[in-house]
Amino acid sequence: MALLILFLFHVAAAQGGSTARFYEERFPFLALPILLGLIVFQAHQAVGRRRSLQLAGAALAFGLAAYWVARNAGQFRLSHGLLLAVPALVLVAVGFVRLRRAGTPPNTPRNVRRADTLLVMASLLNVVFWLNPPTVRLGFWSWTPVWPMQAIFGAVALLALAGAVRTLVGVPPRRLAALHVLVGALGGFYLAPVLALASWMLRRNHAPERPQHDFDVRARARLQQVALHGVHFAIAIALLGYAPSTYLKSQADLEFDSGQAHEVAGFNVTFVSSRMEPAGNAPATTVWQDFAIRQSNAPPDMAFAQLHWEENAGAHYPLPTTMRTWTGDLYLHVSAVHVAAGSPCLGTSHPDGAWVEAYRAGSPSRICGADRIDGVRATVAHLPGLGLLWLALALGVAAMAALMWAQPVVPVSRTTAPTTE
Amino acid sequence: MIPGTILDAVAWGAAGAAIASAAATVPALRNAATPSRLAAGLLAASTAACVALLLFLATRFLAADISYQYVFFYTARDVEWPWRLAGTWAGREGSLLLWTAWLAATTMGVTLLHQMRRAADEAEDRGRAWMRFILALFVALFLAAVATQSAFLPTGENLLAGRPDGNGLNPTLKSGYILIHPPMMFAAYALSAVPLAAALGHLASGTERWSRVALPWGRLGWLLMTFSLGLGALWAYYTLGFGGYWAWDPVEVANLLPWLAFTIYLHAQLHHARHGSYRSLGPFLAALPFLLTLFSTISTRSGLWVSVHAFTDPTDTFNPDAAARFLDILAVEPSLSFHVGLFVATFATLLALWCRRLALDHDRLHRTSRIVSALFAAFAGYALLAPASAFSLLLEAAWQITGGASPGLGLLGITMLACLLAALPMLVGNDEAEQKLQGAHPAKRKSSRAWLERIDVRSLAAYSVLASAWRY
Numbered sequence: 003m004a005l006l007i008l009f010l011f012h013v014a015a016a017q018g019g020s021t022a023r024f025y026e027e028r029f030p031f032l033a034l035p036i037l038l039g040l041i042v043f044q045a046h047q048a049v050g051r052r053r054s055l056q057l058a059g060a061a062l063a064f065g066l067a068a069y070w071v072a073r074n075a076g077q078f079r080l081s082h083g084l085l086l087a088v089p090a091l092v093l094v095a096v097g098f099v100r101l102r103r104a105g106t107p108p109n110t111p112r113n114v115r116r117a118d119t120l121l122v123m124a125s126l127l128n129v130v131f132w133l134n135p136p137t138v139r140l141g142f143w144s145w146t147p148v149w150p151m152q153a154i155f156g157a158v159a160l161l162a163l164a165g166a167v168r169t170l171v172g173v174p175p176r177r178l179a180a181l182h183v184l185v186g187a188l189g190g191f192y193l194a195p196v197l198a199l200a201s202w203m204l205r206r207n208h209a210p211e212r213p214q215h216d217f218d219v220r221a222r223a224r225l226q227q228v229a230l231h232g233v234h235f236a237i238a239i240a241l242l243g244y245a246p247s248t249y250l251k252s253q254a255d256l257e258f259d260s261g262q263a264h265e266v267a268g269f270n271v272t273f274v275s276s277r278m279e280p281a282g283n284a285p286a287t288t289v290w291q292d293f294a295i296r297q298s299n300a301p302p303d304m305a306f307a308q309l310h311w312e313e314n315a316g317a318h319y320p321l322p323t324t325m326r327t328w329t330g331d332l333y334l335h336v337s338a339v340h341v342a343a344g345s346p347c348l349g350t351s352h353p354d355g356a357w358v359e360a361y362r363a364g365s366p367s368r369i370c371g372a373d374r375i376d377g378v379r380a381t382v383a384h385l386p387g388l389g390l391l392w393l394a395l396a397l398g399v400a401a402m403a404a405l406m407w408a409q410p411v412v413p414v415s416r417t418t419a420p421t422t423e
Numbered sequence: 424m425i426p427g428t429i430l431d432a433v434a435w436g437a438a439g440a441a442i443a444s445a446a447a448t449v450p451a452l453r454n455a456a457t458p459s460r461l462a463a464g465l466l467a468a469s470t471a472a473c474v475a476l477l478l479f480l481a482t483r484f485l486a487a488d489i490s491y492q493y494v495f496f497y498t499a500r501d502v503e504w505p506w507r508l509a510g511t512w513a514g515r516e517g518s519l520l521l522w523t524a525w526l527a528a529t530t531m532g533v534t535l536l537h538q539m540r541r542a543a544d545e546a547e548d549r550g551r552a553w554m555r556f557i558l559a560l561f562v563a564l565f566l567a568a569v570a571t572q573s574a575f576l577p578t579g580e581n582l583l584a585g586r587p588d589g590n591g592l593n594p595t596l597k598s599g600y601i602l603i604h605p606p607m608m609f610a611a612y613a614l615s616a617v618p619l620a621a622a623l624g625h626l627a628s629g630t631e632r633w634s635r636v637a638l639p640w641g642r643l644g645w646l647l648m649t650f651s652l653g654l655g656a657l658w659a660y661y662t663l664g665f666g667g668y669w670a671w672d673p674v675e676v677a678n679l680l681p682w683l684a685f686t687i688y689l690h691a692q693l694h695h696a697r698h699g700s701y702r703s704l705g706p707f708l709a710a711l712p713f714l715l716t717l718f719s720t721i722s723t724r725s726g727l728w729v730s731v732h733a734f735t736d737p738t739d740t741f742n743p744d745a746a747a748r749f750l751d752i753l754a755v756e757p758s759l760s761f762h763v764g765l766f767v768a769t770f771a772t773l774l775a776l777w778c779r780r781l782a783l784d785h786d787r788l789h790r791t792s793r794i795v796s797a798l799f800a801a802f803a804g805y806a807l808l809a810p811a812s813a814f815s816l817l818l819e820a821a822w823q824i825t826g827g828a829s830p831g832l833g834l835l836g837i838t839m840l841a842c843l844l845a846a847l848p849m850l851v852g853n854d855e856a857e858q859k860l861q862g863a864h865p866a867k868r869k870s871s872r873a874w875l876e877r878i879d880v881r882s883l884a885a886y887s888v889l890a891s892a893w894r895y
Contacts, residue, residue: 008680025671247667312594319594321662333660333667385667395653402646406639 026248030086033241037089038062044096044234048103061092083249090242097235104227107172117205118170121182124197125163127190132156133396134389136326137303159188160396171224173217226408232401236394243390253383260376267384269332270296276339276375283346286369287311289318291336291378295325307336307380309360316363330386340377347373424490427575430476437472438566440465445559451552452628458534458555466534466559470527473566477524480517480574484510489589493517493574495582499589506592509601513592515724515758516574521606523565525613530558533617547632553624554617554636561616568761600658607651614644615681615712618688622706626776629783634692634705641692644712645685652682677722684711703781710773717766721759750815764810771803
């Protein structure tokens with residue numbers, strides 16, 4: 003039915019109308035019964051049928067209450083987001099508990115259980131941090147991890163998560179202390195070191211109780227269960243990430259003069275300057291627009307949007323720029339630039355200056371290197387919680403791969419009586 | 424420059440080898456034998472030829488050999504080498520070749536695995552043989568399409584005169600993601616054929632254990648499709664500039680449909696393995712991912728919808744009605760006919776075999792199902808031979824049924840009609856009731872009360888919703 007509904011939406015939306023609005027307004031209502039069903043399915047083994055139903059009921063009640071409050075306050079988008087986010091948050095919590103229970107071997111001491119849980123939580127924080135890392139500041143020192151450092155640290159964070167999952171299912175790596183140090187050193191949201199330390203303190207007296215370092219059948223079965231629940235956990239995280247990044251998104255279409263600033267979602271965005279490649283009277287292949295972005299009292303960061311020339315279409319096309327912040331991504335997309343009056347190329351044919359729009363072939367079309375840009379039109383969007391989506395993607399893929407590794411063959415069906423004609 | 428006719432002949436030869444491999448598999452369908460050396464050898468030759476064609480095309484792109492028209496359209500001499508390589512799958516012909524190569528490699532992988540690992544019993548062996556047989560036929564069909572939609576036509580003089588260095592690649596495609604996202608998506612598309620082949624084999628022969636045989640491939644397909652969709656979202660976020668990672672773009676949704684179908688299939692199969700449920704519906708669910716990958720390919724490559732994947736804004740010239748637009752595109756784009764024909768033919772074959780299997784397994788609707796089955800089979804053949812005409816026929820029928828209101832409603836009508844037809848066997852698909860009746864007296868099994876018991880209430884509810892939606 004879900005497939006059919008999606009298909010009919012697809013056909014109907016493709017016949018006209020805004021697809022984003024068409025889906026976004028309906029998605030929370032469509033996802034709600036699926037989320038509630040998943041809460042029941044995930045929770046009933048851990049807390050029993052009645053409690054799982056109560057939990058789903060509570061998630062529904064809180065979701066609807068949040069929706070109602072936000073809607074009465076006139077926040078329509080927020081209300082949709084809350085209707086999705088509240089049950090999704092409950093599902094994430096339930097999913098994590100389910101995953102932890104499925105992985106922990108029987109008769110594991112309570113402190114070890116807690117320690118392993120903390121280590122997995124710290125590792126997850128590391129992954130979500132390094133897949134979408136914001137600028138790290140320590141006093142005067144600041145560092146914005148970009149490719150390839152982001153990929154290297156992201157891979158290390160995923161490896162540390164794999165180690166933490168191994169520890170959870172009772173097959174810890176030989177150097178457990180080193181794993182704790184690594185998880186702490188990756189420093190996800192400054193919380194990971196604290197969690198890793200707490201984990202080590204809790205399990206330091208229990209380490210010798212589980213000397214197993216290779217996967218036996220039971221450990222493999224536990225890993226398979228963790229992977230199975232991990233896939234569902236990833237989908238819950240994806241839904242949780244979708245809610246803020248879609249419904250709590252702040253977006254504005256703005257026009258900037260040179261040096262002018264606008265406020266978007268608490269960020270001060272200033273259009274600083276524009277430069278062309280190549281310089282001179284030759285037609286420009288790339289037009290750079292430099293923006294300074296400042297949040298509260300922090301020093302400004304620079305973001306560089308671009309307009310490129312596309313020979314075949316005879317038009318400029320834009321490449322957006324993003325700046326990762328602690329609250330989400332700031333996304334900047336230039337749709338047009340204004341060539342100043344009197345500029346050597348376009349300025350001569352347009353004495354009052356002219357707007358050159360992306361994707362539009364025509365007159366005026368191509369900027370040349372000596373033209374002066376004195377204004378831009380840009381869409382600025384703030385997308386909170388985006389890192390959760392990349393975490394969901396990484397987790398979903400890794401969990402399915404682990405599932406395939408841990409259980410290559412499914413159990414044989416009970417109804418295998420061959421049918422003959 | 425190797426003439427295109429020789430390269431097309433290689434594709435035809437590979438298609439022939441795949442058909443011969445399928446023919447060599449026929450004895451195994453009855454004897455439940457492991458893959459014969461002849462069948463495996465022919466398939467290996469077919470796969471090698473297909474991969475060689477793909478590699479040859481890739482080398483032509485890397486060398487910017489614009490004497491081939493397809494290379495001319497998707498690259499230029501001043502394009503950097505990674506984007507020259509990416510041009511290989513930037514257009515319809517190249518992506519079809521890539522898909523075919525993955526499909527051939529998957530079929531070869533399935534065959535090798537069957538040779539290396541013994542089946543649990545004879546039933547599984549028969550299921551495996553049917554799977555290889557159907558996959559080899561699919562490979563042959565795809566290779567025939569590759570040969571008819573040649574990527575190796577020579578470039579016209581007028582084209583070369585206009586752009587002597589080549590047309591170049593669309594700049595939004597010049598991203599690292601193009602090197603991973605499309606190949607991975609086509610690998611997932613190819614893997615979706617494995618559950619379909621296993622399901623068709625089960626329906627045709629009644630062999631069990633088909634889900635056990637297909638499930639690991641289905642999981643791998645899900646994995647690759649998930650990763651690929653995620654990479655597509657990243658690509659859209661960093662390059663396309665629509666302010667987010669997911670815009671509910673029609674092509675994005677079209678690609679989400681097979682992912683959802685994969686997810687449904689995996690859950691149904693796990694449930695089947697543990698509880699024996701979804702016995703009747705399982706084969707249909709296994710076939711859906713492949714059918715929907717065909718649908719998403721049609722959506723992506725036809726320019727049917729206004730989409731970010733079209734890389735242009737054609738709204739000014741678009742016919743506002745999707746169904747009419749689709750017929751217009753089919754008229755000028757014969758390359759799409761293959762996908763449309765394969766979609767309709769596979770769907771009709773599936774329904775034909777499904778009706779037949781239900782009739783055989785459950786001793787019910789016997790005569791009616793036979794007739795419906797024959798009708799679907801005939802339509803499958805017709806769609807394969809004349810896809811546009813078959814589609815027009817369906818459209819005309821839907822127009823008539825919807826009162827001729829609009830072609831758009833007609834398109835919706837076709838969808839709903841297909842869903843209604845597909846849901847028809849599901850209506851009497853209550854396996855639990857059937858299992859209870861298995862040991863009953865024949866008179867009781869044919870009683871009206873037994874018929875009522877067979878009706879699955881959940882399916883009836885779903886059917887009612889479908890029927891109401893269709894009327895609406």
